[in-house]
Amino acid sequence: MLCKKNGGLMAVMIAVLVCMVSANQSHGETSLPIKGSLSVETKGSGPALIFIPGLNSGKETFRATCDHFQKNYQCHLLQLPGFAGHPAKPGLQQDFLIAMRDEILAYINTHKLKKLTLVGHSLGGTLSLMLTLKAPELVDKLVIVDALPFYPAIQNPALTAELMRPQAEQMRVMMNNQSQVDYEKNATANMQGMSNNPARLPLLIEWSKNSDRATTTQAMIALMTTDLRNDIAAIKQPTLVLGAWAAYKAYGSTKDSTAGIYQLQYAKLKNVDIRLSDTGYHFLTWDDGDWVNQQISEFLSAK
Numbered sequence: 001m002l003c004k005k006n007g008g009l010m011a012v013m014i015a016v017l018v019c020m021v022s023a024n025q026s027h028g029e030t031s032l033p034i035k036g037s038l039s040v041e042t043k044g045s046g047p048a049l050i051f052i053p054g055l056n057s058g059k060e061t062f063r064a065t066c067d068h069f070q071k072n073y074q075c076h077l078l079q080l081p082g083f084a085g086h087p088a089k090p091g092l093q094q095d096f097l098i099a100m101r102d103e104i105l106a107y108i109n110t111h112k113l114k115k116l117t118l119v120g121h122s123l124g125g126t127l128s129l130m131l132t133l134k135a136p137e138l139v140d141k142l143v144i145v146d147a148l149p150f151y152p153a154i155q156n157p158a159l160t161a162e163l164m165r166p167q168a169e170q171m172r173v174m175m176n177n178q179s180q181v182d183y184e185k186n187a188t189a190n191m192q193g194m195s196n197n198p199a200r201l202p203l204l205i206e207w208s209k210n211s212d213r214a215t216t217t218q219a220m221i222a223l224m225t226t227d228l229r230n231d232i233a234a235i236k237q238p239t240l241v242l243g244a245w246a247a248y249k250a251y252g253s254t255k256d257s258t259a260g261i262y263q264l265q266y267a268k269l270k271n272v273d274i275r276l277s278d279t280g281y282h283f284l285t286w287d288d289g290d291w292v293n294q295q296i297s298e299f300l301s302a303k
Contacts, residue, residue: 037081037089038103044070048113051077054122055219056211058084061121065285068293078104082215084207096218097226101130114138117300121145121285123219129228132235142239143296146282148265149228157264161227168224175217184209193247195283233268240299241266241274242292247281
């Protein structure tokens with residue numbers, strides 16, 4: 001998503017709320033609940049690919065991607081609690097990202113998965129980086145789909161997590177005090193420009209409206225106050241970053257300017273390969289799926 005102020009780019013929905021503060025259950029072969037919150041559908045066999053969807057999103061984000069790879073890999077389609085109509089985790093008090101990182105890690109350890117590849121979209125990309133930092137011995141490769149180490153710093157690289165905390169708290173109050181009608185109206189507006197396929201919009205709106213507001217708020221706060229730009233220097237695993245820029249042409253963004261944002265944010269991650277889609281919007285696996293599959297295939301096959 002984008003923040004229109006000064007023609008700047010914002011890669012995910014969090015940016016919309018930063019701007020505001022500043023001025024279906026799928027069928028599958030197996031579904032494994034973990035601690036009553038995280039659920040996982042597995043398909044295929046082979047080395048593990050763990051797919052982590054983003055904010056307020058369902059695992060259908062990666063359905064077609066999984067279908068492409070399941071002949072040679074075992075796909076683990078994760079569904080985070082509280083998003084897209086999935087039951088929220090009761091009594092969650094700690095940082096949402098840390099809680100989800102630890103739940104996914106518990107799933108990985110329970111199923112004794114090793115030498116795996118994490119594929120994360122948006123918030124799921126942030127979780128993929130955090131998981132690799134927490135348990136590097138389990139992760140072989142990383143694929144980050146339209147996600148950044150610190151979203152608020154897109155327009156101002158000098159921003160820090162500490163500087164963002166007051167705005168994050170303002171956002172918490174705003175979201176908690178908003179009427180349900182206004183909340184759903186904003187949710188619908190915020191979905192515009194997330195996909196280049198208008199037929200996907202109803203599902204995105206449904207996911208947003210059916211996501212638990214408290215969970216969404218916790219996740220937003222965590223994203224606004226989690227800065228991994230320095231931490232990722234510790235990641236040694238090969239990392240493929242797939243980015244989007246086409247949705248922001250009307251606001252002055254170019255492929256080169258967007259590439260510069262990615263390069264700056266991932267500057268301390270040495271073993272990184274950044275590639276931008278020419279046509280896809282934020283939901284790249286839908287908008288430019290063949291390109292995404294090709295990039296991931298080349299990345300996985302490289303030694």
